[in-house]
Amino acid sequence: MLEVPFVDLKARVAPLRDELDAAVKRVVDSGWFILGPEVEAFERELATAFEAREAVAVANGTEALQLSLTALGLGPGDEVVTTSLSAAFTGLAILSAGARPVFVDVDPGTLNLDPGAVARAVTPRTRAILPVHLHGRPADMDPILACAREHGVPVVEDACQAHGARHRGRTTGTLGTCGALSFYPTKNLGALGDGGAILVGDGELAARLRRLRNGGQSDRYRHEEAGINSRLDELQAAVLRVALRHLPAWTARRRELAAFYRRELEGTGVALPVEQDQVEPVHHLFVVRHPHRDALMAALRERGIGTLIHYPIPLHLQPAFASPGGAPGALPVVEKAAAEILSLPLYPELTAGQAEAVVAAVRDAVQHV
Numbered sequence: 001m002l003e004v005p006f007v008d009l010k011a012r013v014a015p016l017r018d019e020l021d022a023a024v025k026r027v028v029d030s031g032w033f034i035l036g037p038e039v040e041a042f043e044r045e046l047a048t049a050f051e052a053r054e055a056v057a058v059a060n061g062t063e064a065l066q067l068s069l070t071a072l073g074l075g076p077g078d079e080v081v082t083t084s085l086s087a088a089f090t091g092l093a094i095l096s097a098g099a100r101p102v103f104v105d106v107d108p109g110t111l112n113l114d115p116g117a118v119a120r121a122v123t124p125r126t127r128a129i130l131p132v133h134l135h136g137r138p139a140d141m142d143p144i145l146a147c148a149r150e151h152g153v154p155v156v157e158d159a160c161q162a163h164g165a166r167h168r169g170r171t172t173g174t175l176g177t178c179g180a181l182s183f184y185p186t187k188n189l190g191a192l193g194d195g196g197a198i199l200v201g202d203g204e205l206a207a208r209l210r211r212l213r214n215g216g217q218s219d220r221y222r223h224e225e226a227g228i229n230s231r232l233d234e235l236q237a238a239v240l241r242v243a244l245r246h247l248p249a250w251t252a253r254r255r256e257l258a259a260f261y262r263r264e265l266e267g268t269g270v271a272l273p274v275e276q277d278q279v280e281p282v283h284h285l286f287v288v289r290h291p292h293r294d295a296l297m298a299a300l301r302e303r304g305i306g307t308l309i310h311y312p313i314p315l316h317l318q319p320a321f322a323s324p325g326g327a328p329g330a331l332p333v334v335e336k337a338a339a340e341i342l343s344l345p346l347y348p349e350l351t352a353g354q355a356e357a358v359v360a361a362v363r364d365a366v367q368h369v
């Protein structure tokens with residue numbers, strides 16, 4: 001039986017070994033480890049690759065979101081409307097900025113923020129709308145941007161799973177006021193540790209973000225405002241510069257694999273991700289649905305296929321948020337989805353044989369659940 005792990009980071013780094021060793025050696029030899037030439041070069045290269053005016057590198061995706069909200073002036077008493085289906089870190093970042101997340105339901109097809117639910121959730125205390133481009137698939141941005149414009153509030157995009165995805169030709173993370181990226185190792189563009197960045201279209205906002213990530217310092221030892229320590233280090237920046245050069249090929253391979261799964265799994269009994277017009281997803285995850293998801297997951301495990309759930313508990317039901325969205329039943333679409341979704345293995349290093357093994361296992365497993 002061919003085992004297919006859900007992720008395989010050894011396979012990711014093996015072909016990069018010489019480039020990574022050279023990058024690490026360069027930093028070690030330089031003796032400069034924090035906020036130096038590697039971070040500066042990475043910010044420039046990332047902004048160019050993602051067609052953003054500026055990119056500000058930070059320590060992780062969570063703080064990329066938190067600092068975006070802080071830089072836009074959000075704090076206690078402010079509400080941020082966001083999706084209930086995301087990594088909990090999306091909501092935690094809102095809390096860390098001192099604001100209150102207001103979780104709303106998702107669209108049953110895309111599993112991204114439902115624009116109608118956003119419009120209904122806006123109150124006089126709403127100070128930002130925070131769509132997540134979940135699973136590498138762009139959210140329905142036109143009505144979300146229109147709603148934000150109508151109410152005069154900024155849009156902060158969580159593009160942590162959507163590196164280089166496009167919505168009507170524009171890169172996710174550059175459609176709103178700013179966009180957060182995570183470079184957690186399993187992300188499409190991953191570091192060898194934690195990392196993150198903010199894509200920004202406004203030079204002054206970028207300057208404020210650079211200050212906030214470094215303790216709020218305007219000059220050395222002068223703390224103009226209460227920032228945090230959220231610096232990307234030189235080693236991770238050097239590693240990410242290597243990875244960035246490979247991202248276009250990795251994305252192309254993800255697209256090939258997604259097309260293969262879509263073709264081969266059609267009509268097998270699992271529901272496939274819906275196709276959307278005018279978007280170019282980057283397939284961070286390939287998420288199918290089945291009414292007996294847990295049994296399907298177990299049957300796939302027996303057949304050597306690793307799967308995960310992104311995410312099993314909607315954020316409005318997470319104890320960490322003390323139920324700002326209400327009790328079970330409050331957001332029915334996301335609650336049903338969370339019980340049915342299953343992420344299949346999809347990463348650039350997946351071999352044709354492994355992809356075929358996943359398809360064969362799904363076809364067989366659905367007969368037994």
Ligand SMILES: Cc1ncc(COP(=O)(O)O)c(C=O)c1O
Nearest residue numbers: 060061062087089090160182184
């Ligand atoms: C959608 C989403 N938002 C936020 C985050 C937080 O990013 P990080 O783990 O780099 O803090 C992640 C990744 O974990 C994510 O997938």
